[in-house]
Amino acid sequence: MSAGVQANAVVQRTVAIVGGGVAGIAAAVRAADAGWRPVLIETRTKLGGRATSFDDVRTGIELDNCQHVVMGCCANILELYERLGVLGEIDWHETLWFARGNGATDALSIAPLLPAPLHYGPSFARMRLFSLGEKLAISRAFLAILRMGPRGRVCWQGRAFGEFLAETRQPARVVELFWDPVVLSACNLPSARCEAAHALKVFDEGMLAHRFAGAVGVSRVPLARLYDAAEEIIVRAGGELRLRTSAKALAFDGARITGVVCDDGVVGAQAVISAVPPDRLAKLSSGTLRAHDKRLARLEEFAFSPILGVHLAMKRRVMKTANLALPGRATHWLFAHEGAPAGSGFVQRIEAVVSAADGWIGLGEDESTARVLADMAWAIPGVTRDDIAWSRPVLEKRATFASTPGIDAIRPRARVEAGDLKGGVANLFLAGEWTDTGWPSTMEGAARSGFAAAAACCGGGGVAADLPAAGLVRLARSL
Numbered sequence: 001m002s003a004g005v006q007a008n009a010v011v012q013r014t015v016a017i018v019g020g021g022v023a024g025i026a027a028a029v030r031a032a033d034a035g036w037r038p039v040l041i042e043t044r045t046k047l048g049g050r051a052t053s054f055d056d057v058r059t060g061i062e063l064d065n066c067q068h069v070v071m072g073c074c075a076n077i078l079e080l081y082e083r084l085g086v087l088g089e090i091d092w093h094e095t096l097w098f099a100r101g102n103g104a105t106d107a108l109s110i111a112p113l114l115p116a117p118l119h120y121g122p123s124f125a126r127m128r129l130f131s132l133g134e135k136l137a138i139s140r141a142f143l144a145i146l147r148m149g150p151r152g153r154v155c156w157q158g159r160a161f162g163e164f165l166a167e168t169r170q171p172a173r174v175v176e177l178f179w180d181p182v183v184l185s186a187c188n189l190p191s192a193r194c195e196a197a198h199a200l201k202v203f204d205e206g207m208l209a210h211r212f213a214g215a216v217g218v219s220r221v222p223l224a225r226l227y228d229a230a231e232e233i234i235v236r237a238g239g240e241l242r243l244r245t246s247a248k249a250l251a252f253d254g255a256r257i258t259g260v261v262c263d264d265g266v267v268g269a270q271a272v273i274s275a276v277p278p279d280r281l282a283k284l285s286s287g288t289l290r291a292h293d294k295r296l297a298r299l300e301e302f303a304f305s306p307i308l309g310v311h312l313a314m315k316r317r318v319m320k321t322a323n324l325a326l327p328g329r330a331t332h333w334l335f336a337h338e339g340a341p342a343g344s345g346f347v348q349r350i351e352a353v354v355s356a357a358d359g360w361i362g363l364g365e366d367e368s369t370a371r372v373l374a375d376m377a378w379a380i381p382g383v384t385r386d387d388i389a390w391s392r393p394v395l396e397k398r399a400t401f402a403s404t405p406g407i408d409a410i411r412p413r414a415r416v417e418a419g420d421l422k423g424g425v426a427n428l429f430l431a432g433e434w435t436d437t438g439w440p441s442t443m444e445g446a447a448r449s450g451f452a453a454a455a456a457c458c459g460g461g462g463v464a465a466d467l468p469a470a471g472l473v474r475l476a477r478s479l
């Protein structure tokens, strides 16, 4: 045993982490690695929060609550997967497919030999969805995004991405068929309603800056399985995973948090990391606590945006590509999953995703399936209701916080500012994808927030470095 471990064993401190979503898992793993004793409190029976799976009683299959994708630029969620030993469970795809109707598709692919930001150039030039004039318009906007980089994006904070598209003279058809499908999938709002800084970040850091940034990663196992190793890491550090345990309140003595009041008793702790959504945190915080911590002042101002996922089990293999965007349709993306279990009655599973699904709330399952099927049939001719063995729509009304213009102004930091003694409670740390990560609501934002909160609380680790911008990208920014 090393001297460091012995020292930790003597003075090991407990951190209670409320919420076992990606943010809470990331925080717990990092706290364990830093020598603290994490107690992870999760109300549900499984870890993963919004990025998890459920046992579907109708089919007996473990289904994700919705298709989740990561991208090559998501350094923190990928680091978490690596720590959990599941990075190899992610399948990577270097091509995004865009449907043109009636079975025609365009591929937007990473060219093997070209450096960023030129790597999408050849396939983009070959796309038939857009005219030459439209491609020039898109290139004009990309050039502006490339040139402004992270520093230039600051000027767009608080404005709608639609304003940027107007300023760079994007035709309406290009907004509908190119910008919106990407912005909807990454930020869960259309360009006209989306915070410009978030959308610009997606196109810059998620496409242009690095060759691998835009690669799309899809788990080949149910999402909940990705977190299986978390419990062992926590327990090895002397901690505990408490599933089926609901936090009721943060215990506050007027100066410090002393623990978490749960439905089965109090978890005493030297520090607490909240990793629940803002509305839940508001319920856990007394008026006295909120009066002491200005980070908790604006929790009620967060709005949310829904996502509908429709699982479709197909009797024949109807999708030939791993993913397919349906530009201009109400259903935004399709993802194909091969390898159906023997005797399951289907050969391919498709997950259809409808982002910003406000207009789908209240629809029955049959109606949702029928609408998705109509969009699929537009893209893949010959697909009919008879091809579907079963379908399972899952609507998440509060899928993501709404990335509306100005949202970053109300996102709180993980820790009280150094030297700001009146700013808040020093041993309360905030995590969750809605905190001040600069990212839209994503697993990357959640992992980043968990790492940041754990570093602020327990030391060590911290947020993983972003993919470095390629040389040509840096050159373009310096000119």
Ligand SMILES: Cc1cc2nc3c(=O)[nH]c(=O)nc-3n(C[C@H](O)[C@H](O)[C@H](O)COP(=O)(O)OP(=O)(O)OC[C@H]3O[C@@H](n4cnc5c(N)ncnc54)[C@H](O)[C@@H]3O)c2cc1C
Residues within 6 Å of the ligand: 018, 019, 020, 021, 022, 023, 024, 041, 042, 043, 044, 047, 048, 049, 050, 051, 065, 066, 067, 068, 069, 070, 245, 246, 247, 248, 275, 276, 277, 280, 307, 308, 309, 396, 398, 399, 400, 431, 432, 433, 434, 441, 442, 443, 444, 446
């Ligand atoms: C349908 C859908 C599709 C999405 N698609 C993508 C995608 O493709 N890519 C991507 O990166 N992101 C996607 N997201 C967003 C992503 O899932 C979230 O941003 C991320 O998972 C949020 O993680 P979190 O840990 O911050 O919060 P959560 O996942 O909400 O975790 C909070 C946890 O706290 C628990 N909890 C709440 N109250 C209490 C309490 N009182 N006591 C104990 N526990 C409590 C909850 O049960 C939950 O497990 C999608 C989200 C949805 C819903």
